[in-house]
Amino acid sequence: AQTVTQSQPEMSVQEAETVTLSCTYDTSESDYYLFWYKQPPSRQMILVIRQEAYKQQNATENRFSVNFQKAAKSFSLKISDSQLGDAAMYFCAYRPRDDKIIFGKGTRLHILP
Amino acid sequence: EAQVTQNPRYLITVTGKKLTVTCSQNMNHEYMSWYRQDPGLGLRQIYYSMNVEVTDKGDVPEGYKVSRKEKRNFPLILESPSPNQTSLYFCASSKTGNRGAQHFGDGTRLSIL
Numbered sequence: 001a002q003t004v005t006q007s008q009p010e011m012s013v014q015e016a017e018t019v020t021l022s023c024t025y026d027t028s029e030s031d032y033y034l035f036w037y038k039q040p041p042s043r044q045m046i047l048v049i050r051q052e053a054y055k056q057q058n059a060t061e062n063r064f065s066v067n068f069q070k071a072a073k074s075f076s077l078k079i080s081d082s083q084l085g086d087a088a089m090y091f092c093a094y095r096p097r098d099d100k101i102i103f104g105k106g107t108r109l110h111i112l113p
Numbered sequence: 114e115a116q117v118t119q120n121p122r123y124l125i126t127v128t129g130k131k132l133t134v135t136c137s138q139n140m141n142h143e144y145m146s147w148y149r150q151d152p153g154l155g156l157r158q159i160y161y162s163m164n165v166e167v168t169d170k171g172d173v174p175e176g177y178k179v180s181r182k183e184k185r186n187f188p189l190i191l192e193s194p195s196p197n198q199t200s201l202y203f204c205a206s207s208k209t210g211n212r213g214a215q216h217f218g219d220g221t222r223l224s225i226l
């Protein structure tokens with residue numbers, strides 16, 4: 001069965017520092033998409049970044065970047081220059097060809113001023 | 114404005130009283146999906162739909178029904194709600210072709226007493 005694992009239920013980082021959230025997944029497929037979503041206290045689900053599995057280049061969106069290791073089935077999110085507004089729950093998600101999407105259980109990120 | 118609209122946002126009801134949570138999107142997306150979010154469990158997919166009249170079970174379909182009679186609407190039906198269906202529910206939509214990122218509604222907080 002396909003699974004997504006976020007091994008860090010909670011993390012803290014000092015404002016302006018860099019933090020990395022981990023995500024691993026299990027699949028036998030070669031064609032899929034991976035996503036990171038942010039859920040602030042308002043509980044909205046906000047797309048942070050997206051990665052296509054067939055692309056070797058790691059996706060980047062401003063201060064957010066991923067380290068995608070396809071062979072290791074790892075998809076970590078790096079947040080640089082952390083800001084107070086980055087405090088949220090972060091979810092990793094896997095979307096295969098059949099579109100049965102699987103989310104991890106989330107990592108709650110605290111930003112320390 | 115592109116959006117996914119869920120109603121109601123909050124509902125408190127009693128065991129066994131049928132209820133429907135509506136979901137509508139204005140982006141002409143083929144793909145729509147329902148999730149429930151519970152503490153410590155992340156988001157779990159209930160049902161999804163690839164297009165009109167096509168629906169498939171997600172990971173936790175028991176106790177729920179859906180229908181997709183029109184492209185823009187994807188209601189979630191609880192025929193006989195029970196307390197274990199107390200949760201935060203999200204509807205989401207996306208294009209199918211490029212399996213892009215989903216747009217989420219603002220969530221519906223359901224309490225079944």
